[in-house]
Amino acid sequence: MTFPAGTVSGRSTVLTAPPLDDGGYGVVTEETPFHPLDHTWPDQPGDIGFLQVNDIEQRVVDCLTGGMPVGGDGGIAVEDAGWMPGEGVLLLGDDIPARRGDAGWHWLVVHVVERAVPVQAEVELVVNAERRRAFSAGHTACHLMALSLNAALASRWREGAPRTDGLGHPDFDTLAIMSSRIVPHGSRDVYRIGRSLQEDGFTAEGLAEALPEITARLNSLLAGWIAVDAPVRIDVPSPELSARRIWHCELPGGTAEIPCGGTHLRRSGELSSIIADLELSPEGDELVVETKAAEVE
Template identity: 55%
Template sequence: MQTTQFTASTRVTYPAGGTRGRSEVAAVVPVGDRYGVVVAETPFHPLDHTWPDQPADTGTIAGRPVGDCVTGAVEHGTDTVHLGGDIPVRRGTPGWHWLVVHVTDAPLEGEVELEVDPGVRRSLSAGHTACHLSALALNAALSGRWRKEAPADALGNPDFDQAAITASRIVPGGSRDVYRLGKSLRRKGFTADGLAEELPEIAARAGELLKEWVAADAPVWIDSPGPELTARRTWHCGLPGGEASIPCGGTHLARTSELGAVAVALELSADGSELTMRTTTG
């Protein structure tokens, strides 16, 4: 099995929408009873172990199915690749190279073709774009529930999403976000009293904003300071009320109109400690 002394992080093309590429195999590492193929440059979006909101791309490498695609890290000057949750350092730690590891059923070498499944990519991109828009719409719909000044989102509304989110999962064509309504959020000034009764109205207000934003055919783009996997990328959307931006390492559609429609459903836990938002598109 091929090993190497790594000298660079994997370059990625998915932030610009890339789904195909050709690159040289840099290494093959064991992943259980399968093989993790590392190339110099890839269009594949791997699962991020630190914030695993968007699932990995599917597709093929050298014509073989990519059964999984994970983040790897290796300390400079060594050849031991740590995968996913076994990575012992923070993402972007100096002196470490960050890799996209394509898990397949055979070792590969030389130059290989990489192809991402475009249908899966598009459905996940739709879910991720809708997730960000729904978070902004929820912030606006809840803006009257803050009794203290709070950090604002890019549109000037109190950023409930960032203050309260505990989990986010992108699914094909949608997302599921969970918010903690605990003492910490209340101390920051958020009022949760009477929230259950107001949920239908809040969802309706968010839905109206989303309808407006989809109809606006607003442009969506990713700002990336470099091609490395760990480059700190930012999602942007030119909404009618101003340009929105959110730090993001995922994939997205190019315009809001491509979503067709976006709907949100809100659910409060029985004890009132958690709010769940489910977003759907199409």
């Protein structure tokens, strides 16, 4: 995989292209610039684009994570030295009974196309770069929002929070997150403010009344982080899809690190604004954050 570095094109060899139950074919290549949807934490959608084989162009209408149990029947396998024919059954989405990275599985990027592609063919892979960048902007804004939310809520924690983020604030984002969905130039994040969070030391009392002040503090921090044009990078320890990739951002006060399988901008200053809107449920047990970002023109 080459997408963590921001790559949007490449050339590779088709290893398998089985028909899919819902129609179309699932093309697996030796290497790819396409980012797949993660079946375990489906925050950033898979890339779309096209692949070209024998001068014939095919649309890639989706890109998914595939799982293959080691030692199954039929299909393909992945060896330490590279991809090669072997044993295994290719599963997708909800059919995978394991989390990405679990032992006993090979993890694959599956390009969904509409027509069959010959195995061992050399293909050109091209990602829709404009769409990718819009999601990268949204994902970077989402992480910056999470860090600023941690800072804006820091005073609501009693001493001894179970964990802190890279800037030294209690990590509300990690401890309370229920779901995160990356959208073009933004995200929607839902946090659970339940009994366990309060037992960990979070003070929920008076949160509704304090929300305007918290929102103002959060957005002020975001504006400052854009202004310093902070460097962003993805640490990729190995080329496997299952590798634990880490997002880094060098912000005032420290270097923030967040595990992340998505794609990102290279600097916070590539955004002209990030605005987060916070809404607490009537019961006070869920906090929804809608984040919208704009790129520098």
